[in-house]
Amino acid sequence: MGNFLNVAPTTLLVIVVLILTALAFFMARNRAMAAASGDARKLHSLPNYYGYNAAMMTAIPALFVLAIWLFVQPMLIQNSVISLIPQAAVSEGSSVNLVMSDVRRVANGLTTAVDAGALTADAARDISTANTDIRSLLAESGVALGSEVTAEVLNAAQRYRSMQATGQWLMTAAICAISLIGLFIAMRATTATFRARNLVERFMLALLMIAASLAILTTVGIVFSMLFESINFFSLHPWQDFFLGDKWSPNFRGDSDLSILPLLWGTIYISIIALLVAVPIGLFAAIYLSEYANSKVRAVAKPLLEILAGIPTIVYGLFALLTVGPFLVDLFGRGENGILGVDWMSGATSVLTAGLVMGIMLIPFVSSLSDDIINAVPQSMRDGSFGLGATHSETIRQVVIPAALPGIVGAILLAASRAIGETMIVVLGAGAIARISANPLEAMTTITTRIVSQLTGDTDFASPETLVAFALGLTLFVLTLGLNVVALYIVRKYREQYE
Amino acid sequence: MKDNVISEMDVTTDKIKISANNVQVYYGENQAIKDVSVEIQDKTVTAFIGPSGCGKSTFLRCINRMNDTIDICRVQGDIMIDGEDIYDSNVDPVQLRAKVGMVFQKPNPFPKSIYDNVAYGPRIHGLSRNKAELDDIVERALKRAAIWNEVKDRLNAPGTGLSGGQQQRLCIARAIATEPEVLLMDEPCSALDPIATAQVEELIDELRQNYAVVIVTHSMQQAARVSQKTAFFHLGNLVEYGETDKIFTAPEDPRTESYITGRIG
Numbered sequence: 170m171g172n173f174l175n176v177a178p179t180t181l182l183v184i185v186v187l188i189l190t191a192l193a194f195f196m197a198r199n200r201a202m203a204a205a206s207g208d209a210r211k212l213h214s215l216p217n218y219y220g221y222n223a224a225m226m227t228a229i230p231a232l233f234v235l236a237i238w239l240f241v242q243p244m245l246i247q248n249s250v251i252s253l254i255p256q257a258a259v260s261e262g263s264s265v266n267l268v269m270s271d272v273r274r275v276a277n278g279l280t281t282a283v284d285a286g287a288l289t290a291d292a293a294r295d296i297s298t299a300n301t302d303i304r305s306l307l308a309e310s311g312v313a314l315g316s317e318v319t320a321e322v323l324n325a326a327q328r329y330r331s332m333q334a335t336g337q338w339l340m341t342a343a344i345c346a347i348s349l350i351g352l353f354i355a356m357r358a359t360t361a362t363f364r365a366r367n368l369v370e371r372f373m374l375a376l377l378m379i380a381a382s383l384a385i386l387t388t389v390g391i392v393f394s395m396l397f398e399s400i401n402f403f404s405l406h407p408w409q410d411f412f413l414g415d416k417w418s419p420n421f422r423g424d425s426d427l428s429i430l431p432l433l434w435g436t437i438y439i440s441i442i443a444l445l446v447a448v449p450i451g452l453f454a455a456i457y458l459s460e461y462a463n464s465k466v467r468a469v470a471k472p473l474l475e476i477l478a479g480i481p482t483i484v485y486g487l488f489a490l491l492t493v494g495p496f497l498v499d500l501f502g503r504g505e506n507g508i509l510g511v512d513w514m515s516g517a518t519s520v521l522t523a524g525l526v527m528g529i530m531l532i533p534f535v536s537s538l539s540d541d542i543i544n545a546v547p548q549s550m551r552d553g554s555f556g557l558g559a560t561h562s563e564t565i566r567q568v569v570i571p572a573a574l575p576g577i578v579g580a581i582l583l584a585a586s587r588a589i590g591e592t593m594i595v596v597l598g599a600g601a602i603a604r605i606s607a608n609p610l611e612a613m614t615t616i617t618t619r620i621v622s623q624l625t626g627d628t629d630f631a632s633p634e635t636l637v638a639f640a641l642g643l644t645l646f647v648l649t650l651g652l653n654v655v656a657l658y659i660v661r662k663y664r665e666q667y668e
Numbered sequence: 669m670k671d672n673v674i675s676e677m678d679v680t681t682d683k684i685k686i687s688a689n690n691v692q693v694y695y696g697e698n699q700a701i702k703d704v705s706v707e708i709q710d711k712t713v714t715a716f717i718g719p720s721g722c723g724k725s726t727f728l729r730c731i732n733r734m735n736d737t738i739d740i741c742r743v744q745g746d747i748m749i750d751g752e753d754i755y756d757s758n759v760d761p762v763q764l765r766a767k768v769g770m771v772f773q774k775p776n777p778f779p780k781s782i783y784d785n786v787a788y789g790p791r792i793h794g795l796s797r798n799k800a801e802l803d804d805i806v807e808r809a810l811k812r813a814a815i816w817n818e819v820k821d822r823l824n825a826p827g828t829g830l831s832g833g834q835q836q837r838l839c840i841a842r843a844i845a846t847e848p849e850v851l852l853m854d855e856p857c858s859a860l861d862p863i864a865t866a867q868v869e870e871l872i873d874e875l876r877q878n879y880a881v882v883i884v885t886h887s888m889q890q891a892a893r894v895s896q897k898t899a900f901f902h903l904g905n906l907v908e909y910g911e912t913d914k915i916f917t918a919p920e921d922p923r924t925e926s927y928i929t930g931r932i933g
């Protein structure tokens with residue numbers, strides 16, 4: 170609500186630009202047709218291209234400037250308003266940023282009150298802390314403030330409002346002008362010989378390049394943000410302990426053992442169990458579906474398998490917690506009362522529980538990738554083998570699988586990197602105890618779950634106990650990135666084999 | 669049109685290897701082979717010619733029951749090899765295919781080493797008792813396929829790394845390594861350049877001494893060069909079958925004549 174005036178004019182502005190854009194399209198197209206005296210063959214490009222070009226010129230610079238403006242204006246306003254807040258106004262235990270957010274809330278609150286009719290625009294401008302209780306006034310319009318409004322805050326808020334209003338007007342004027350100038354230039358350029366098609370082509374290229382570089386830049390950005398926090402961590406905590414220690418026991422006294430090894434062990438152990446489940450089952454399912462199943466079975470079974478892939482992992486986690494874990498306890502635990510009569514397992518959370526369920530989660534992943542890869546083995550390979558008198562299973566074992574093997578290995582590595590990054594199943598299935606042990610019936614924990622628990626606590630953000638999450642995250646990132654790179658390299662090499 | 673005169677003399681004495689009677693083949697509802705009867709002689713190269721889509725490949729694939737691998741394909745009538753009905757329920761198509769080798773249109777070496785490609789069939793059928801015997805089989809097959817000299821130094825290199833013509837001769841070596849009695853070739857030269865084609869054709873002529881060779885080709889010159897008998901197929905029918913010379917010089921059926929003079933294509 171408080172945002173109503175902030176957004177609406179901008180939305181309106183965008184709509185105006187879009188209308189101008191549509192207008193530009195038709196005007197330029199008509200102009201091109203007129204320039205060719207109605208005969209499209211005399212034009213350099215198809216008439217629509219002139220339209221597209223004009224639309225581009227009208228919309229893109231304007232929207233681009235608008236985006237930058239919306240980003241920069243609040244920063245400028247903030248900077249100039251902050252200087253109005255005297256150091257004295259920042260009370261003990263608070264910070265300039267907290268005061269600033271009060272200022273913003275008061276400013277937006279006043280605007281809301283004006284919109285709601287509780288205040289006139291003039292009254293809002295002239296309001297003062299001396300004769301009005303602003304806090305209760307704003308509360309009536311639904312804006313809750315944490316503390317009484319001081320004169321400084323109000324002053325700053327008023328400045329904030331006026332600058333925002335001015336900015337709004339400037340922005341509207343500037344954007345409309347840019348849009349119109351673009352339109353004008355495009356119309357001037359629209360002649361029969363103008364190469365509109367080439368321009369549109371170049372625009373498409375730029376668009377695709379921007380999309381590609383955004384994807385890459387985000388990755389780089391993620392890496393850097395993790396890297397900086399990790400460097401912070403290592404300046405507070407010895408790296409020897411992190412990489413080489415054997416204990417994970419964060420505490421608040423400042424002498425925590427923060428070693429990745431027990432977590433890495435848990436991660437790898439669970440992932441291995443998951444792969445032991447997923448790879449054979451997924452691979453056999455893929456072989457059945459791609460080699461033996463007739464089209465009717467495939468039409469039903471493939472989508473069914475892929476539905477498994479769409480189940481959110483938290484649901485698998487619940488399955489681990491409620492079904493698989495208790496079943497394993499029945500099987501391996503409870504002494505005389507258990508199924509096997511042994512007492513090896515005490516709690517439902519264990520490496521085995523998480524590994525089994527994660528394996529089930531990965532089955533469709535492995536099977537659908539392997540299925541694609543097996544299908545990519547040319548039929549002529551199979552024919553060649555059948556033609557030599559090989560049976561179906563000999564053909565699969567000796568020709569199809571070896572031919573598909575690099576791709577299947579790639580699929581397995583991709584599955585492994587998913588297993589390593591999986592969180593929810595581990596939280597619910599594996600427990601929270603960091604230890605290095607070979608017993609799969611014991612609870613353990615993984616890197617991902619520790620990241621979550623380190624960041625969701627109440628601890629100070631600058632303590633090593635919190636920052637370790639970034640070092641863990643970075644290690645995880647490097648690990649999965651490495652696996653993915655190897656996997657993609659193998660898969661690509663295999664693709665080339667039949668070209 | 670015919671240049672190898674010697675081959676004609678030993679043709680007539682050979683016995684019938686394959687005899688097909690009233691063969692019909694359907695792909696679902698669509699009939700691809702209509703009532704074809706033909707007798708193919710041993711130690712002879714028999715060419716199947718005809719316009720594209722007339723059913724040459726389909727008929728060829730009946731002879732080693734490769735059509736069994738296509739779900740919608742049905743074969744009626746009977747085909748005998750050495751007097752034995754290959755569609756009899758006692759016959760295992762897998763064993764039949766060891767006896768009736770096949771070379772495909774596109775060279776399809778397995779992504780294995782040259783050696784393993786050739787050893788594939790003998791290993792599956794247990795034709796050798798030890799490594800030395802297997803080496804021997806591989807060497808003989810490669811020699812008979814006239815590729816031994818080119819590959820003897822790199823038997824462990826992948827078969828897929830050879831040139832197209834070499835790959836096709838490797839596939840021929842792979843087919844003859846199982847000691848088949850009949851060799852089926854479906855347009856074996858269509859993916860090859862003229863020089864490789866000449867090498868393979870020469871090879872086919874050599875192979876005739878040991879096998880009954882059936883070759884599908886779309887090139888009439890090739891049929892004339894390598895075969896002693898020619899069968900002309902048209903729209904699923906066997907139109908004319910006889911001595912290659914006669915088919916090309918004095919065809920009886922007007923359709924055959926139109927085809928070889930280039931009027932049906």
Ligand SMILES: Nc1ncnc2c1ncn2[C@@H]1O[C@H](COP(=O)(O)OP(=O)(O)O)[C@@H](O)[C@H]1O
Pocket residue numbers: 695700718719720721722723724725726727738740
């Ligand atoms: N696998 C198949 N499924 C359905 N129809 C097929 C199949 N293979 C061939 N046919 C049909 O059978 C007919 C004969 O094909 P083919 O034997 O390949 O001809 P040719 O080898 O003489 O060019 C064609 O009409 C073709 O469409």
Ligand SMILES: [Mg+2]
Pocket residue numbers: 724725726854
């Ligand atoms: Mg064909």
